[in-house]
Amino acid sequence: MQADNKMFDDFVKLVNGAAGTLAGVGREAEAGARSKAKEWIGGLDFVSRDEFDAVKAMAAAARDEADSLRARLDALEAKAAATPAATPSGA
Known part of the structure; x- marks a missing residue:
């Protein structure tokens, strides 16, 4: 045992x-x-979170600037369309 x-x-x-x-x-x-x-x-x-956030903020700022410039361009085009076209002299 x-x-x-x-x-x-x-x-x-x-x-x-x-x-x-x-x-x-x-x-x-x-x-x-x-x-x-x-x-x-x-x-x-890979990029760090800080770098990603910085690029994201820059893209948002660029998008806002592009929207602002688009609005200015639309206003200028509307103004140009409202004024009568000058006829060339001597034609």
């Missing part, structure tokens, strides 16, 4: 050791995958 108990204890120690080793391998694999992902993503040409 004592021999069976010792064999069972040895088997439990073996399984616990294997489980600990597998858990360690899993943690190392996860850390390696995270490291590779960060390296890969870092190599891509």
